[in-house]
Amino acid sequence: MGSFDGVHLGHQQIIRRAAEIAAGLGGRTGVLTYDPLPAQIIYPDFTYILTTLAEKKALLTEMGVEYICLLRFDAELRGTAAPDFIQRHIVESLHPAAVVVGHDHRFGSRGTGDAGLLRRVLEPLDIKVEVVPEILLGDVPVRSTTIREHLLLGHVRLAAELLGRWYAMSGTIVPGTGTGRRLGFPTINLRPLERETLVPADGVYLCRVDALGRGFDALLNIGHRPTFGGETRTIEAHLLDVQLAEPPVSAVFRLIDRIRPERRFENPGALASQIEKDAKAAREIFSKPTTTRNLDSKPPSNTLHDYAVNSADERR
Numbered sequence: 001m002g003s004f005d006g007v008h009l010g011h012q013q014i015i016r017r018a019a020e021i022a023a024g025l026g027g028r029t030g031v032l033t034y035d036p037l038p039a040q041i042i043y044p045d046f047t048y049i050l051t052t053l054a055e056k057k058a059l060l061t062e063m064g065v066e067y068i069c070l071l072r073f074d075a076e077l078r079g080t081a082a083p084d085f086i087q088r089h090i091v092e093s094l095h096p097a098a099v100v101v102g103h104d105h106r107f108g109s110r111g112t113g114d115a116g117l118l119r120r121v122l123e124p125l126d127i128k129v130e131v132v133p134e135i136l137l138g139d140v141p142v143r144s145t146t147i148r149e150h151l152l153l154g155h156v157r158l159a160a161e162l163l164g165r166w167y168a169m170s171g172t173i174v175p176g177t178g179t180g181r182r183l184g185f186p187t188i189n190l191r192p193l194e195r196e197t198l199v200p201a202d203g204v205y206l207c208r209v210d211a212l213g214r215g216f217d218a219l220l221n222i223g224h225r226p227t228f229g230g231e232t233r234t235i236e237a238h239l240l241d242v243q244l245a246e247p248p249v250s251a252v253f254r255l256i257d258r259i260r261p262e263r264r265f266e267n268p269g270a271l272a273s274q275i276e277k278d279a280k281a282a283r284e285i286f287s288k289p290t291t292t293r294n295l296d297s298k299p300p301s302n303t304l305h306d307y308a309v310n311s312a313d314e315r316r
Contacts, residue, residue: 001032001090001101003039003144006050007059009164010102010135010142015063017132018100025097028066032094034073040196041073048148048198050163055170069094082108086121098128137162154201156255166208166254169197169235173211173247176236179228183272185279187221187236188247199235200255202262206282209237211251216242217286219279220253223262227271240279240286257285 107113135142150159171192180187207220218237265271
């Protein structure tokens with residue numbers, strides 16, 4: 001059970017544990033999750049989604065989840081008393097042999113449902129309840145809120161370490177103003193599939209673009225084009241050393257590292273000169289084996305799975 005936004009290392013540990021229990025029981029692994037995220041209903045201006053529903057489903061499936069029970073989170077579900085939630089959406093609907101949750105998962109009206117209530121209700125029915133303790137990477141708790149904070153500050157590499165992969169934005173490619181092409185650096189512009197997708201801090205990033213069945217090294221700019229007095233925020237990538245005959249219909253932008261913040265230049269020529277320097281730096285970084293290793297899925301870190309379990313909350 002959980003929202004699983006981001007499907008980060010902590011979520012992955014919950015799913016792995018569920019899969020282990022399922023294997024021991026000769027059962028199947030399933031996930032009970034919500035759409036939209038509870039935060040989207042509780043906070044209507046919430047625009048910090050780490051994974052769209054389609055991305056979440058794909059990530060869960062890649063981990064071996066065999067079925068996904070998706071609950072529509074609306075006013076009715078939000079107002080359901082926690083004991084009624086357990087009876088209706090777990091016992092009667094799923095008939096589980098075991099339920100696995102994270103240490104801080106809450107459910108039911110006003111978030112009154114927790115692991116303790118699950119145990120009191122389910123264990124007398126011979127349904128095993130297991131709570132996965134908080135996962136730490138170094139001394140940092142692996143939480144969606146921490147990942148969001150890193151991204152909003154432009155710290156995409158730190159976010160990637162907690163996610164266990166590069167942070168990605170998927171969307172459609174839309175026409176731009178042609179400014180990049182006039183400067184000698186044509187770009188493709190991304191419109192995220194979900195309006196609520198978290199877009200990291202303005203700046204210039206090292207990026208991998210997945211499009212047309214290929215992966216491209218790219219330089220990504222997020223911002224308002226201050227040199228040209230822009231008012232609309234854009235997400236545009238310049239593919240390094242590649243000229244596409246036609247722009248792709250859709251793409252996935254995977255953010256690897258932030259090179260610099262966005263800033264205003266005195267004139268277009270000064271901006272073009274800086275972009276050339278940024279592109280040169282990007283090529284040098286991409287040429288390093290530690291950058292290119294596991295680009296399609298995981299950030300270049302040997303410590304991603306060297307997590308620690310919070311000893312104050314040991315598994316029952």
